Amino acid sequence: MKTAKKIIALSMMVVFALSTFLLAACAPKEATPSAAGEQPPAAEEVTLNIFQFKVEIAKELEEAARAYEAENQNVKINIQTVGGGDDYGAALRAKIQSGVEPNLFNIGGPQDVEDWMSRLEDLSDQPWVAQALEGVLSGVTVDGKIYALPFNIEGYGFVYNKAVFEAAGIDAANIIDFKSLEDAVKELDSKIKAGELKDKFPNLKAAFEVAAKETWVTGLHASNTALSQEFPSSLDAFAAKNIEFKYGDALKALLDLQADHSSNAKAKAKLNAVDYATQVDQGIAIERVAIVQQGNWIYGGVKAVDEAVANNLDILPMPVKGIKEDSIPVGVPMYWAVNNKGTDAQKAAAKDFLNWLYTSEKGKDFIVNKFFFIPPLKGYESLEPKDPLGQAVKRYAEAGKTMPWVFMGYPTGWGMEVLGTEIQKYFAGEVKWEDAVKNAQDQWIEMRK
Structure with a gap:
């Protein structure tokens, strides 16, 4: 059976292939008036x-x-x-x-x-x-x-402001793995803190904003990067009675990179109060931050705040360190x-x-x-999509640089209510990462019984 990655990549290429077949919308046929001239019933x-x-x-x-x-x-x-x-x-x-x-x-x-x-x-x-x-x-x-x-x-990854990267002298084309992403983020962070970008971007406070209050962002979308390397598809995740969490360290690296270079880097517990609107509408849309973990769905909302910013967005990969480093989840x-x-x-x-x-x-x-x-x-x-984020997803799909969405196969509530909550505890310093993973593993087994 084809893996979900191949299926989605092929699916996306079919979307943008040159074919012309159109399907007419179905509609019920009108009744024919009777011989006596009666009108059809309403x-x-x-x-x-x-x-x-x-x-x-x-x-x-x-x-x-x-x-x-x-x-x-x-x-x-x-x-x-x-x-x-x-x-x-x-x-x-x-x-x-x-x-x-x-x-x-x-x-x-x-x-x-x-x-x-x-x-x-x-x-x-x-x-x-x-x-x-x-x-x-x-x-x-x-x-x-x-x-x-x-x-x-849809596809998601690290949505970033191209204008900010250009002003910082960072070539996003060179970001192809975790190491190059980490280097770029550290360089951007240092220039923001030094005030080098303040003239062009007076609102810019941090490289990242992390919406940890939204447990779907962390417990579903972020975790999918690691677990899509463990399960080939959502059907495989759905059938699994337990979870190894083979690449838990790679997930931790992605979360830490964001948190350590966020607006709450020195008080990470505050990340748990950051919601979608703070991250997107009051974050990347007003150029308060340069990068957010989100997908092509944010384009319309950012456009409503600042069309120029929306049209300057693109997507960086979400690298699973040492495993799959140049791709984004698409599903x-x-x-x-x-x-x-x-x-x-x-x-x-x-x-x-x-x-x-x-x-x-x-x-x-x-x-x-x-x-x-x-x-x-x-x-x-x-x-075809006209917005830059839709075009970015298309670019990744056509290049075959995608990961499957396996979180649809998680036990009901596990991603948000269990793993997402454990990640909040980790940010707050209430649990060690190893304990957060163990708790999530145990709950997976219980929820599959």
Whole structure:
């Protein structure tokens, strides 16, 4: 079986290959008037409730919903977004338990499929399935049935401000492994502290900002660099009863490099209060810091703060020291699932909305030009990413310099609630790194029982 890395790399190359096949959005046929001249019956009024995690597209998704409603006037769409600093999985569980169930919601990979199987509508017959890129459905396929639509394809690494690097005389092209990254960060840090960049960047305080409050940043995304070298795919992680954490020292090196050259280098416990907005909107977007561990999804938010800064961003690799040093993780962040507990009309409307959003010309414009997504389907060849971070992910993928996203196969809650919390304790000086790893290993075993 192909490794996830090869699958994702191939998938991304297919995205940007020159093909022209387009898939029309599905729409129900209108009834034909009877011989007596009767008008067709009015379509049933439907309310569609969406519960989604991606805060970065909350406003744009609302706009897409209004555009869909204009074409389908019998459908009313309500959207609730829970993400960023909030635990979407926990919020979804609470939402379901409240008895007010959404018709469309988000799931991760194989672990979420198992957890939510009782609520998942089989989507195998949907038109978009034939357009899915190779490999993107593997994590949501069980016994040959497909239970969700991929949100998009994303990549993350160390997002950096090219203008700051140029002013510091650092050539980012030479950063190809941990040693070259470390040397560049130390040089940048020394020049910031010496005030050499203050004239051009008066807000610049540190090389990095670390959003340790966001345990998905540390416990999911950062850990994925090391664990993707242990597990070839999320399915392998999902099947694992225990975890060796072979490359825990490499993960520690990445975390230490950021923390030691952050705005809270002398008081690392304070990193645990740094959230996404502080890291991105009040961090790299205002040039208070030069580097953040994030992905192509931050472009729209940075652009809303300062378009010039957004257009000066690029992505450095996240090197796993001594193992895989020139790559970034690339994968599917989340999937759209249709709740099988809805009415027939709600399920039909939910499916139609997804087909419209991902396969109609208007929907595809939202996906690429307003959401700034890298699409998971074919048929987007005329809509390549225009933003620099999307282009950076494309560059890494086409070069084959990617790591799989295996965190979708972690035990439910392990990444954020266990490992992410242990990393917070480590930053606060409450546990040694070895103890943090051991605690995470023990919890993995317990959660797999």
